[in-house]
Amino acid sequence: MSSFRILLVGGGLLCAISAIYVRNLQDGSAVFPTLRHFQPRDIRIRDAEGAIRRFAEGLQFKTVSRSNGSNETEGWDAFSGLHAHLTHSYPVVFSKLRLEKVSEWSLLFKWPGRDSSLKPVLCISHQDVVPATSESAWTQHPFSGARAGGYIWGRGAQDVKITIFAMLEAVTALLDQGFQPERTLYLAFGHDEEVGGGHGARAVADVLRKRGVQLAFVLDEGGPLLVDGLQPFIRDKAVALVGTAEKGYVSMDVSFRGKGGHSSLPPVDGTQAVTQLSRFLTDMHAHLPIARIVPPTLEFLQAVGAASSNPVISFVLARCASWPLKPLLALFLARQPGEVAAGVRTTVAVTGVTTHPAAGNVLPSLATAQLNFRYLPGEVGDFAERYLQNLLPRHADVEVKVHERHEMASAVTPVTGSAFAIVHQAVQETLAKDRVVATVPFLLTGGTDSKHYQDLCGGQTLRFMPVAMNRTAGDLKRIHGMDERVAEGAFLDAIRFYIRFFQLALGGDE
Numbered sequence: 001m002s003s004f005r006i007l008l009v010g011g012g013l014l015c016a017i018s019a020i021y022v023r024n025l026q027d028g029s030a031v032f033p034t035l036r037h038f039q040p041r042d043i044r045i046r047d048a049e050g051a052i053r054r055f056a057e058g059l060q061f062k063t064v065s066r067s068n069g070s071n072e073t074e075g076w077d078a079f080s081g082l083h084a085h086l087t088h089s090y091p092v093v094f095s096k097l098r099l100e101k102v103s104e105w106s107l108l109f110k111w112p113g114r115d116s117s118l119k120p121v122l123c124i125s126h127q128d129v130v131p132a133t134s135e136s137a138w139t140q141h142p143f144s145g146a147r148a149g150g151y152i153w154g155r156g157a158q159d160v161k162i163t164i165f166a167m168l169e170a171v172t173a174l175l176d177q178g179f180q181p182e183r184t185l186y187l188a189f190g191h192d193e194e195v196g197g198g199h200g201a202r203a204v205a206d207v208l209r210k211r212g213v214q215l216a217f218v219l220d221e222g223g224p225l226l227v228d229g230l231q232p233f234i235r236d237k238a239v240a241l242v243g244t245a246e247k248g249y250v251s252m253d254v255s256f257r258g259k260g261g262h263s264s265l266p267p268v269d270g271t272q273a274v275t276q277l278s279r280f281l282t283d284m285h286a287h288l289p290i291a292r293i294v295p296p297t298l299e300f301l302q303a304v305g306a307a308s309s310n311p312v313i314s315f316v317l318a319r320c321a322s323w324p325l326k327p328l329l330a331l332f333l334a335r336q337p338g339e340v341a342a343g344v345r346t347t348v349a350v351t352g353v354t355t356h357p358a359a360g361n362v363l364p365s366l367a368t369a370q371l372n373f374r375y376l377p378g379e380v381g382d383f384a385e386r387y388l389q390n391l392l393p394r395h396a397d398v399e400v401k402v403h404e405r406h407e408m409a410s411a412v413t414p415v416t417g418s419a420f421a422i423v424h425q426a427v428q429e430t431l432a433k434d435r436v437v438a439t440v441p442f443l444l445t446g447g448t449d450s451k452h453y454q455d456l457c458g459g460q461t462l463r464f465m466p467v468a469m470n471r472t473a474g475d476l477k478r479i480h481g482m483d484e485r486v487a488e489g490a491f492l493d494a495i496r497f498y499i500r501f502f503q504l505a506l507g508g509d510e
Contacts, residue, residue: 032302032318033416035439038428043496046173051495052152052488054089055165058082059145059154065128065194073128073192073199079105082127090168092175097187102207105191106200111171113184113506119216120184121505122457123498124449125163126193126200126221129156130480139483151485158486159479160221162467162494164189170498182507183216193449196405201449208456215457217419219501220450222463223442225431228472230440233308237436240427242420243463244296246444246451247342248375248409250384250402251351253368254280257397260357260365273367274355276396281350281369283391289346291334293326294378295412297343300442301329303415307438342445346383347374374445377409407451411459415441423462426501431466431493466497 045051061082065073073079086107087094098110105127113120132142132155140146140153147153156162167187186208190200208215223241230239258273266272270279293301298321305317320329333344341347351372355364373384385400392398413419424439431437450461468490469475478484 032299032306034306035424036421038425038432040432041429041500043430043499045169045492045495046176048492051165051169052147052491054085054169055162055491056145056147056152056154058085058089058161058165059152059156060143061085062143063128063156063191064131065192066131067195073105073195076105079127079191083107086164086168090172093168093171096175097171100207103191103199103203106204107187107189108204108207109185109187111181111185111187111506113181114508115182116184118183118507119214120186122186122188122215122218122453123167124188124190124201124218124220124453125160125167126190126197126449127161127164128191128194129159129161130194132482132484134482137482140485142484147488150489151487152491153483153485155484157484158224158467158469158475159484160465162486162491163221163465163498166466166491166494167498169495170502173495173499174502179503180508181502183505185502185506186213186215188449190449196447197449197452198405201452205452205456208453213456215453215460216505217413217417217460217462218450218453218457219419219423219505220448220461220463221465222444222448224465224467224469224476225427225437226471227435227468228470229438230304231472233304233310233313234438236309237307237438238431238468239307240424240431240437240439240464240466241442242423242439243444244299244415244420244441245377245410245412246447246463247346247377248373248379249405249407249447250373250375251405252371252373252384252388252403253399253401254371254388254392255366255368255399255401256280257366257399259363261363263361263363266363273364276393276398277353277367277369280391280393284348287391288334289348289383289387291330291341291345292376293320293330293333293344294376296377296415296441296443299415300343300440303438303440307440339445342374343443344376346376346379347445348372348384348387349374375409377412377443379409381406381408407447410451410454410461413460413462417460419460419462422501422504423464426497426504427464427466430496430500431468466494467491468493 061078062075063078064075100108102108142155145154188204190197192200222243226239229235229237256273256276258271259267301317301320305314308314330344334341349372350369352370354368356366
């Protein structure tokens with residue numbers, strides 16, 4: 001999952017809420033629905049030890065995608081080895097489901113349903129992982145698949161080989177039980193999600209598109225189950241963060257030309273290319289895009305209010321769609337740490353600066369900054385270009401180049417729809433156990449493979465990873481970081497989630 005960040009309300013918000021509490025907010029009523037409560041089910045896993053072992057062995061394959069100039073995946077022998085391991089580990093799935101390899105390395109399974117008039121459901125994961133830096137500093141080697149201390153260690157334990165193995169374990173269990181789905185299920189496991197999915201998920205989507213496949217909805221990776229809640233606002237409940245939208249992705253180069261020459265004779269009139277670029281970047285950070293609360297951040301705040309045991313928070317956040325609270329909250333949240341601010345504005349970040357020529361005693365005549373925009377849902381396609389044009393000096397020798405990868409934000413999947421209800425029920429029945437779980441929609445600020453399937457499902461996409469994590473204990477920092485791991489019990493719970501999710505989403509005899 002590409003640099004995934006979860007929207008969390010900053011601790012200082014409590015002060016703002018208290019100040020606004022006395023205002024007249026009767027015009028803003030809650031729109032987040034009251035979600036039905038479901039009792040947990042006892043879903044037993046017949047071969048729990050074998051399931052853990054198969055998953056741990058799958059983490060040993062170094063299926064790395066590396067972000068570089070070409071955004072290529074490496075280690076094809078590792079992918080081949082992973083495919084052989086999956087074939088050996090899940091013979092029932094490979095014999096009874098239809099498997100197609102797309103772009104050689106992406107896997108597309110089809111489990112035909114009995115009623116061809118029903119639109120299929122697509123579940124997504126990906127085989128590739130990000131590189132593991134400082135391997136010697138890891139507690140367990142990142143590609144060892146070690147089992148220690150009740151955890152399974154290795155790159156992909158959280159992001160996101162865990163869902164590949166949990167899904168295949170769940171399908172195996174249902175096949176063994178004789179489950180016959182009414183609705184067709186597709187499983188798509190891409191091989192290059194960490195670098196955009198351009199060769200994997202995009203090609204799989206093209207295959208389905210050419211065959212005229214229209215999907216009921218898509219379930220992809222996304223938010224986890226936060227067992228420690230959303231401190232300080234939800235303390236007494238776990239929180240299942242279900243992404244109902246993800247931001248867009250636009251990169252651009254801004255290049256300034258100026259006077260070159262020898263470094264011993266620098267110009268003093270501000271015309272040097274690097275000087276012009278630095279002034280522009282300073283101006284850009286002083287005039288960031290306007291902060292605003294749009295869905296699904298609006299629903300996120302309302303859901304947090306509904307789940308909070310603090311009456312002030314509940315009262316105010318239930319009315320966060322009202323004036324003047326909505327614009328005031330947007331301004332406040334925009335001044336919080338990055339993971340909060342990113343949920344209320346289209347962000348722009350400098351991801352690289354280059355100069356030409358590059359030499360120790362030469363003044364560059366060209367200075368370029370690479371900028372990456374992450375669009376809020378509803379943003380117009382040429383927003384980045386118009387935003388930059390308003391900041392660029394009129395008479396400068398400057399060029400703006402848009403990169404080929406240009407993705408708009410996804411549609412927002414409604415929390416009142418059947419897809420959200422199915423995920424919520426599966427969460428309640430398999431992940432709640434001895435704890436209360438609040439299902440909370442949110443906005444993914446990173447990207448997933450689901451973006452390639454949006455036209456096939458009418459934008460009906462949910463992004464949830466049924467894996468228990470503890471934010472307070474630092475579990476989220478392990479994603480793309482050091483010592484990535486997952487508790488063995490959390491992996492088994494993920495299997496239980498998918499078993500129940502498939503029953504609910506596909507219909508048929510339980």
